[in-house]
Amino acid sequence: MNTFGTIFRLSIFGESHGSLVGVTIDGVPAGISLSANDLLPDLERRKAGAAGTTPRKEEDMPNLATGVFNDTTTGAPLTVLFQNNNTRSGDYEALRATPRPGHADFVLDRKFNGFNDYRGGGHSSGRLTVALVAAGMIAKKVLKGMTVEARLIEAGGNTDIEAAIAKAVADQDSIGGIVECRVNGLPVGLGEPFFNSIESTIAHMAFSIPAIKGIEFGSGFAAAKMTGSTHNDAIIDEAGNTATNHAGGINGGITNGNELVFRIAVKPTSSTPKEQHTWNKTTQSVEQFTVKGRHDLCIALRVPVVAEAAAAIALADALLMHNATSTHR
Numbered sequence: 001m002n003t004f005g006t007i008f009r010l011s012i013f014g015e016s017h018g019s020l021v022g023v024t025i026d027g028v029p030a031g032i033s034l035s036a037n038d039l040l041p042d043l044e045r046r047k048a049g050a051a052g053t054t055p056r057k058e059e060d061m062p063n064l065a066t067g068v069f070n071d072t073t074t075g076a077p078l079t080v081l082f083q084n085n086n087t088r089s090g091d092y093e094a095l096r097a098t099p100r101p102g103h104a105d106f107v108l109d110r111k112f113n114g115f116n117d118y119r120g121g122g123h124s125s126g127r128l129t130v131a132l133v134a135a136g137m138i139a140k141k142v143l144k145g146m147t148v149e150a151r152l153i154e155a156g157g158n159t160d161i162e163a164a165i166a167k168a169v170a171d172q173d174s175i176g177g178i179v180e181c182r183v184n185g186l187p188v189g190l191g192e193p194f195f196n197s198i199e200s201t202i203a204h205m206a207f208s209i210p211a212i213k214g215i216e217f218g219s220g221f222a223a224a225k226m227t228g229s230t231h232n233d234a235i236i237d238e239a240g241n242t243a244t245n246h247a248g249g250i251n252g253g254i255t256n257g258n259e260l261v262f263r264i265a266v267k268p269t270s271s272t273p274k275e276q277h278t279w280n281k282t283t284q285s286v287e288q289f290t291v292k293g294r295h296d297l298c299i300a301l302r303v304p305v306v307a308e309a310a311a312a313i314a315l316a317d318a319l320l321m322h323n324a325t326s327t328h329r
Contacts, residue, residue: 002123004205006196007324008142008317010135014084016120016127017092022081023131025138027320028067030075032141036062039080042137045305046130048296058086060130080134084127092119097282098289102270106279126210126299129306136309139316146185148312150304153263154178161301168297174269176211177300181307183249183260183315188240189326190255190318197253198260198318205310206264211299214265218248233258255318262311266303271295 003011007027014021039062047060060082067078095118099105104124108116116122140148155164156175168175191198203215223231223246233242240257249260271291278289296302 004208005313005317007320008139008313010313012128012131012135013123014082014128014131015117015122016084016125017122018084018117020081020083021128021131022065022079023135024077024079025067025135026077027317028073028075028078028138029142029320030073032073032138033071034064034068034073034138034141035071036064038141039134039137042133042305042309043130046133046302048302058082058084058127058130062134078138080131080138082130082134098278098280098287100270100291101276101278101289102267121210124210129209129302129309132209132309132313133305136306136312139309139312142316143185143312143319146183146315148181148183148308148315150179150181150307150311152177152300152304153180155298155300165298165301172273172297174272174295174297175300176213176268177266177298177303178263179266179300179303179307180261180263181304181311183311186249186255186257186260186315187319187322188255188257190315190322191250191253192318192321193253196318196321198250198255198314199253201314201318202262202311205314206262206307209264209303209306209310211267211269211303212264213267215262217250217260217262219246220248220263260311264303264307266300269296269299272297 002013003009008025009027010023010025012023043060043062063081065079065081067074067076095105099109104121105118108122108124120127152161153159155161155177156168158164164175199217206212206215219226219231231246233244233247236243242258245258245261248262249255249258276289277286280287
């Protein structure tokens with residue numbers, strides 16, 4: 001439900017307009033140097049502020065509530081908390097009668113019989129990705145010596161990101177994007193076929209990020225148009241380095257030591273300023289509808305650091321499982 005992982009196991013909690021959001025991570029090895037300041041660079045990357053992002057700004061100062069003593073992990077469950085201070089819940093009163101198109105308002109209301117916190121999407125809000133980024137930064141420390149880097153490579157169908165954002169602002173309509181993530185320094189052997197393959201666990205984490213609608217590894221969907229002899233990556237040395245990397249660093253669900261590459265598709269933000277139509281359950285009719293509140297025109301701008309977190313969390317769990325179960329030759 002709200003928990004992911006086998007050894008590096010995290011539980012996320014909170015709501016967009018509740019008092020706080022946070023994450024508890026079990027399985028963090030003891031003895032890792034960790035302070036609130038270590039989390040700030042990635043948290044800063046996730047924040048709004050650039051053109052095309054929401055005007056809502058939270059301080060996002062992490063409170064390492066448990067699992068850290070003298071700036072070092074203790075091995076006990078580690079909890080990170082973030083206060084919600086900049087909320088305008090009144091913007092969401094209308095959602096009780098008019099669920100926003102493209103959002104989870106309608107399905108959450110039905111699933112939880114109206115008891116869900118509807119303000120800002122509640123527990124389903126992108127606000128909770130602040131907790132994922134915190135967990136991801138801790139996961140990166142577990143992946144010592146490995147690098148996880150993601151960037152936005154396309155927005156609104158345009159590889160010129162600035163031009164795409166400028167057009168979205170001018171049109172006052174939201175756009176999506178494609179984020180590419182690359183991981184280097186991985187050993188051979190991470191991943192547990194079948195159900196804990198590296199693709200499976202990274203995809204699981206990636207689809208936990210709100211607004212993600214697709215994922216591909218290596219050459220991805222382009223592989224369907226290739227021949228086997230073209231798609232195969234020739235092994236060129238004893239370490240397993242390959243001449244090409246159509247597999248994206250994974251064979252049989254297991255890392256092969258080459259660069260791990262995946263891309264995720266981010267949908268346009270559902271809360272667009274454009275006038276739309278939706279069902280009003282009070283009047284029992286379809287009505288014109290304009291989303292109120294503060295929203296991103298291109299949420300993809302803020303996704304790269306969240307994608308890094310998703311990958312790091314999945315890989316940290318895989319690394320700890322590998323270390324616990326493998327016999328090394």
